[in-house]
Amino acid sequence: MMPKHCFLGFLVSFFLTGVAETQPAHESLKPQTAHFQSRNFYNILHWQPGRACANNSSVYFVQYKVYGQKQWINKEDCWGIQEFFCDLTNETSEAQEAYYGRVRTASAGIHSGWTMTQRFSPWWETKIDPPVMNITQVNGSLLVILHAPNMPYRNQKGKNVSMENSYELVYRVFIINNSLEKKRKVYEGAHGVVELEALTPHTSYCVVAEIYQPMLDRSSQKSEEKCVETP
Numbered sequence: 001m002m003p004k005h006c007f008l009g010f011l012v013s014f015f016l017t018g019v020a021e022t023q024p025a026h027e028s029l030k031p032q033t034a035h036f037q038s039r040n041f042y043n044i045l046h047w048q049p050g051r052a053c054a055n056n057s058s059v060y061f062v063q064y065k066v067y068g069q070k071q072w073i074n075k076e077d078c079w080g081i082q083e084f085f086c087d088l089t090n091e092t093s094e095a096q097e098a099y100y101g102r103v104r105t106a107s108a109g110i111h112s113g114w115t116m117t118q119r120f121s122p123w124w125e126t127k128i129d130p131p132v133m134n135i136t137q138v139n140g141s142l143l144v145i146l147h148a149p150n151m152p153y154r155n156q157k158g159k160n161v162s163m164e165n166s167y168e169l170v171y172r173v174f175i176i177n178n179s180l181e182k183k184r185k186v187y188e189g190a191h192g193v194v195e196l197e198a199l200t201p202h203t204s205y206c207v208v209a210e211i212y213q214p215m216l217d218r219s220s221q222k223s224e225e226k227c228v229e230t231p
Contacts, residue, residue: 001046010150012159012172013209019111025126026092027052027112027113028050028051028052028110029052029058029105029106029107029110029111030104030105030112030113030114030115031047031048031049031060031103031104031105032047032048032049032050032051032115033047033048033115034046034047034101034102034103034115034117034133035047035090035117035118035192036099036101036120036125037067038120038122038126038151039126039127039128039129039150040126040127040128040149040151040152040163041089041093041095041122041151041153041163042087042089042147042152043087043088043089043092043120043122044085044086044087044088045062045064045085045086045088045101045117046084046085046087046090046104046201047060047085047115048084048107049082050105050112052107053163053193057107057108058082058105058106058107059080059081059082059105059107060078060080060081060083060104060106061074061078061079061080061103061104061105061106062074062075062078062079062081062086062088062101062102062103062120063102063103063114063230064091064092064099064100064101064102065076065098065099065100065102065222066097066098066099067097067098067100068098071113072102072220073091074090075091075201075218079181080106082179084222084228086089086101087105087112087139088101089152090152091169091186092120092122093153094123095121095122095123095126095135096122096123096203097121098119098120098121098122098223099119099120099121099122099204100116100117100119100129101116101117101120101134102114102115102116102117103115104164105229106189107178108189118172120182124216127220128148128149128163128211128213128220129149129220129221129226130148130209130210130211130213130220130222130223131145131147131148131149131209131210131220131223132147132148132223132224132225133146133147133208133209133226135207135226135228137230137231138195139167140197140201140230141195141196141197141199142175142195142196142199142205142207142228142230143193143195143196144173144193144194144195144196144207144209145192145193146162146171146173146192146193146194146209147162147192148162148164148169148192148211149163149165150162150163151160151166153201161210164192165188166231167188167213168213168215169190169211169212170188170189170190170211170212170213170214171187171188171189171190171191171192171194171209171210171211171212172185172187172188172206172210172211172212172219173185173188173194173196173208173209174186174207174208174209175196175205175207176206176207176208176225177200177203177204178203178204178205178206178208178227179203179204188212199230200230201230201231202229202230202231204227204228204229205227205228205229205230206225206226206227207225207226207227207228208222208223208224208225208226209222209223210222210223
């Protein structure tokens, strides 16, 4: 039986358009636009509910598989859930592999068909955050210390794996002379500690940084500005 508020939505649609939806119930329940969102290799499957309105009795079931394999695997933590997302980070941990995810709906004893993502490769599609940046003044110079974001994986000692230990990353550092309103790149390289010398005394400077991935020719967003005044 169609839930009461879905039936009311059906009536409203009918009176507005003069046309009753002829889709079978299982088709109108089918989730829409399933896709992965990936940030720092945390890989989350997202979807939108079907054209039939979602209700408290609607639940979702998620499966995944590696590209090239036939067998779909149930994601047990996302089996019969009410959220519109599912964390598949652990199941998609081989960054250079390609994966698929899919999701279906069940409501009032009716099961929809599966909605599948496009092929997803974490290596190509993840978005990397800007570096974490700290600045220390040392004898009129600025010492800029940079750290790449942590990945969701842990090493044998149980510590988070840093991205800079696993992938070829380049740091780019820019300095802004506030009195001249001039910005220039002062460093590009793999070292996470950069000393900025020959600065004008009693001058306000701001520093920003970004991460560049040479293999992908892609940059992160820039970090927030950190500003100091030289002695």
